[in-house]
Amino acid sequence: MEMSVLDARSALISLEDRGLLQLPQITATTDMTPNADVVEFIKWALQTLHPGTRRQEFTRAEPCLAVAALLSGRYWRRGAVCQLKKLIPYTIPEGEITYVHLVRLASMITGTIGDARRLLSSTYPDVSLPAATQHSESLQPWLLSAYLVTPFWSWKSPSWAVNAGQIVDGTLDFGITVGDFLRQLAPYRELGAPIPELGQDAFAEMAGWRPDQYDIDMLALPQANPFLNDVDYATEIDGLRLVQIAGRLGMNLTEAHRRLNRMAPLGLQLRYVSDAVPDEIVLWQDLLLLTVHLDGQHPVISGHVDLGHCRRAAEETQEPVMRLFDRLRIYAPLFSLTLPQEPVDV
DSSP: OOOOHHHHHHHHHHHHHTTSOOOOOOOGGGOOOOOHHHHHHHHHHSEEEOTTTOSEEEOSSOHHHHHHHHHTTSSSOHHHHHHHGGGGGGOOOOSOOOHHHHHHHHHHTTOOHHHHHHHHHHHSTTOOOOOOOTTGGGOOOTTTHHHHBOOTTOSSOOOBOOSHHHHHHHHHHHTSOHHHHHHHHGGGGGGTOOOOOOOHHHHHHHHTOOOOHHHHHHHBOOOSBGGGTBOOBOSEEEHHHHHHHHHHHTOBHHHHHHHHHHTGGGTOEEESOGGGOOSOBOOHHHHHHTBTTSSSSSSBOOEEOOHHHHHHHHHHHTOOHHHHHHHHHHHHHHHTEEOOSSOOOO
16 A cells, blocks of 8 residues: 555654654655655665664664665666665754764765765755865875774764774775875864874884784674674773783784884874783683683672682682683783792692
8 A cells, every 4th residue: 555654644643642752843845755765765775683682773873875876877777776865854953063974975886975975965055064175176086985883774873983993994905005095084083083193113113014814803893783894993902902812813912012002193092001011822711810800701800819719710710720820920010910929728
């Protein structure tokens, strides 16, 4: 059964009267009866799979971007575009349009920032856009947008996404040095992108650095939405995460720290005492020993640690108490632990 938007609103009005939902205002001049193309477009371009519920939900991105990209003629046949133009009154931007949106739209249409600006202005004449900068209009972000802004299918609100992980990821994808990749990102700094500004010595080091897969794997967080390859990267590393990374990769702690410290100029925050990192291979028992609940996850032990904690860890790991106590001594400086001097009651 076909139903217009205005008819659908009328059918739901009783729920609004009961305070169960709030309906938008629809006028006869903007009323439409969606066809299969419109429904398919809404499902394909305006919805995504929520990582928590695994259900289709509307994205937090401005729908005007998807509609404007559609009207560029790059995605749908002409007949469908004519029908989908009727969505324009329903997708007028309510929030601020920033360079994040222009970068995303330019990428969607494989055009320049200037192309995106003209497309939005012609589709939504009353929209307020950020002022053009000296070089902004000629920038073509298609190949770089995945490292600059949140992807259009993400459930997150559109924002700049540049961090150490994105930079290393982009460097690997392009097969170049970090310095070369930073040069490509640099023009977007004047648009508001948080591109690191490095001194001469730091940039010279980046110019000679080619990351490997270990570097990106150290920063990658568990995927919230593996179906969409929506990868997040850690922006800070504490002592426990350092131990987790080194243990997972079978890497010496000092080598793990060396690699992470190399990413600090790119914005990675190291929340541990660098000079206290032990030159040690991580054992699986160490992770349990360093955490309050003996599960290898936060919270970590801190302050004064008595033998009672080692006894509980010994029961969990079937290791001798003194062996675990000796392992704890290794990590005491890194985690600022105070241990008994002469543990005789084991």
